[in-house]
Amino acid sequence: DQQVKQNSPSLSVQEGRISILNCDYTNSMFDYFLWYKKYPAEGPTFLISISSIKDKNEDGRFTVFLNKSAKHLSLHIVPSQPGDSAVYFCAASDRNDYKLSFGAGTTVTVRA
Amino acid sequence: ETGVTQSPTHLIKTRGQQVTLRCSSQSGHNTVSWYQQALGQGPQFIFQYYREEENGRGNFPPRFSGLQFPNYSSELNVNALELDDSALYLCASSLDREETQYFGPGTRLLVL
Numbered sequence: 108d109q110q111v112k113q114n115s116p117s118l119s120v121q122e123g124r125i126s127i128l129n130c131d132y133t134n135s136m137f138d139y140f141l142w143y144k145k146y147p148a149e150g151p152t153f154l155i156s157i158s159s160i161k162d163k164n165e166d167g168r169f170t171v172f173l174n175k176s177a178k179h180l181s182l183h184i185v186p187s188q189p190g191d192s193a194v195y196f197c198a199a200s201d202r203n204d205y206k207l208s209f210g211a212g213t214t215v216t217v218r219a
Numbered sequence: 220e221t222g223v224t225q226s227p228t229h230l231i232k233t234r235g236q237q238v239t240l241r242c243s244s245q246s247g248h249n250t251v252s253w254y255q256q257a258l259g260q261g262p263q264f265i266f267q268y269y270r271e272e273e274n275g276r277g278n279f280p281p282r283f284s285g286l287q288f289p290n291y292s293s294e295l296n297v298n299a300l301e302l303d304d305s306a307l308y309l310c311a312s313s314l315d316r317e318e319t320q321y322f323g324p325g326t327r328l329l330v331l
Binding site for chain 2: 111113139143151156196197204205206207
């Protein structure tokens with residue numbers, strides 16, 4: 108039962124433009140959301156997170172938006188850089204459970 | 220500050236064998252979670268250890284077992300290996316079961 112879904116397996120964007128990655132979830136008990144970035148042969152690296160009491164969180168070039176009513180979150184990367192080419196995973200947590208539930212990932216390719 | 224480390228990096232086993240994977244948590248972290256990532260999928264939660272006690276378990280059979288030591292390092296043991304156990308095994312650490320978890324580079328297991 109896939110509770111976190113990333114429906115776009117890949118995204119190609121030109122350097123300097125905005126990358127928008129989307130994530131949907133089904134479990135209404137999720138109250139904390141994270142984005143991880145993964146390069147080949149490395150473990151996922153934490154990027155940014157957001158609590159369900161907020162609808163936006165920014166950290167440098169990365170902004171995460173949360174729409175609780177739609178059970179949807181998105182990650183915006185502005186401007187996109189070649190080093191951003193990686194697989195991005197959306198993850199969610201229920202405070203009573205502590206485990207992370209992950210989406211299948213979106214592969215981002217930033218073109219020069 | 221030392222990050223999460225895992226050993227070995229790669230491992231080849233045959234069906235029916237047993238394997239032990241090891242993880243050292245990030246300095247100061249007392250919580251370790253294990254995940255299995257099959258090709259093309261997001262990480263799936265196996266179990267979590269907090270202060271040497273199992274703190275939650277995902278949908279994995281009992282032949283997946285674990286241990287956490289007083290220094291908060293951890294082991295994942297898999298008995299009676301099956302071909303479908305071939306995957307990347309990720310260890311993540313956090314402080315006091317916080318939602319933000321920090322991942323190691325993973326151990327790539329191939330079962331033949």
